[in-house]
Amino acid sequence: MVNEICFFAAIVLLSSIASVLWRRSKFLLARVRLLAGRVDRLNECLRQIHIDLARYKATDDLVDARCSTGKAVARARLRSQFGEDIVLLQFFGTDSPGYYIEAGGYDGLTFSATAVLESIGWNGLLVEPHPGLFEQCRSNRPGSTVVQAALGARGEQGRVSFTCVDFGKDGSPLSFRSAYSSDEHLDRCRRENGAFQEIEVDVTSLDSLLSNLTTHVDLLVLDIEGHELSVLEGFSLKVFCPRVLMIEIHFGDGDEALRCYLRSQGYFSAGVIGCNELFASESDVGRLSKLVQSFLAMGTAVS
Numbered sequence: 001m002v003n004e005i006c007f008f009a010a011i012v013l014l015s016s017i018a019s020v021l022w023r024r025s026k027f028l029l030a031r032v033r034l035l036a037g038r039v040d041r042l043n044e045c046l047r048q049i050h051i052d053l054a055r056y057k058a059t060d061d062l063v064d065a066r067c068s069t070g071k072a073v074a075r076a077r078l079r080s081q082f083g084e085d086i087v088l089l090q091f092f093g094t095d096s097p098g099y100y101i102e103a104g105g106y107d108g109l110t111f112s113a114t115a116v117l118e119s120i121g122w123n124g125l126l127v128e129p130h131p132g133l134f135e136q137c138r139s140n141r142p143g144s145t146v147v148q149a150a151l152g153a154r155g156e157q158g159r160v161s162f163t164c165v166d167f168g169k170d171g172s173p174l175s176f177r178s179a180y181s182s183d184e185h186l187d188r189c190r191r192e193n194g195a196f197q198e199i200e201v202d203v204t205s206l207d208s209l210l211s212n213l214t215t216h217v218d219l220l221v222l223d224i225e226g227h228e229l230s231v232l233e234g235f236s237l238k239v240f241c242p243r244v245l246m247i248e249i250h251f252g253d254g255d256e257a258l259r260c261y262l263r264s265q266g267y268f269s270a271g272v273i274g275c276n277e278l279f280a281s282e283s284d285v286g287r288l289s290k291l292v293q294s295f296l297a298m299g300t301a302v303s
Contacts, residue, residue: 077116079109081274082276087288087291088246097121099218100123100124101217101219101242103224103231104129106223115140118141123143126146126147127209129148129201131201154205155234156205156234157203159201160178161200162201163177163197163198165189166194167194173225174189176225177225206231207234210240214240219243219246222247232261238265244278246279266281268281270291270292272292
C-alpha cells in the first residue's frame with residue numbers, strides 16, 4: 001500500500017514538474033519570438049542607415065567627380081528603393097552619359113533608379129500606363145521621353161485593360177496590366193487598401209517604342225508587376241545590347257523562367273538588391289557582381 005502511495009505521489013510530482021516546465025518553455029518561446037521580432041526591426045533600421053550613408057557618400061563622390069572635370073554640378077539625388085542606383089553609378093561612372101529605359105516609370109522620382117542618371121546628363125525612355133502618374137512623370141523628368149502605354153510582346157498593338165491601384169488621390173506602383181494579375185498581387189493590393197479602377201490604355205512593345213529613339217541602350221529597368229518575361233520578348237536584347245538589366249523579381253517560379261530566358265540571350269545574374277535582380281553580359285557580370293556584393297556587405301546586420 002505504501003509503495004502504491006509513493007508511486008502515485010511520484011507521478012503527481014513529475015506531472016507538476018512537467019506542467020511547470022511546459023509553461024516555462026511556452027513563456028521562453030514567446031520571449032524568443034519577441035526578441036527575434038525586435039532584432040528583425042533593428043536589422044531593417046541598420047540596413048536603411050547603411051543605404052542612407054552610402055547615398056550620402058555616392059552623392060559626395062559624384063559632386064567631386066563633376067567638379068574635378070570642370071563640369072557643372074547637378075543637383076543629383078539618389079532615389080531608388082534599396083540603393084540600387086548607387087551600384088549603377090559605381091558601375092557606369094559619371095564621365096560618359098548613356099541611355100536608359102525605365103518601365104514602369106511611376107511618378108519619375110519615387111523609387112526611380114534612373115533619376116540620378118538623368119541629373120548627370122543621361123537621357124532615356126520612361127513608360128507609365130497610369131494616366132495620373134504619367135502626367136507627374138512627364139513633369140518630373142523633362143530630360144526623358146515619357147510615354148503613356150502598357151508594354152507587351154513583340155508585335156502587340158492596340159488597346160488593353162489596365163488596373164489602376166490608387167491610395168487616396170495618389171496612384172501606386174502596384175498598378176498592373178489586368179491580364180497578368182496574380183492572386184498574390186491582388187491580395188497585397190487589398191491588404192494595403194488599394195482602390196481598383198480598370199481602364200484601357202495603348203499597348204506596344206519596347207522595340208516599337210525605340211525604333212525612332214535610339215539604336216543602343218545601356219540600362220533597362222523593369223518594374224511591371226508580373227509580366228516582365230513577355231515584355232523582354234518584345235525587346236531585341238541582341239540589337240540594343242544593354243550592359244545592365246535591373247528587373248523586379250517576385251520570389252516564385254516565374255523568376256527562374258526569367259533567368260533561363262536571359263541566360264539564353266547571354267545575360268547572367270549579378271545578384272539581388274531588395275526585390276530587384278541585376279543582370280549583365282558575360283563580360284560585365286563579374287564586375288557588377290562584385291559591386292553588388294560590396295554594397296550588400298555594407299548593410300549586413302550582426303545577428
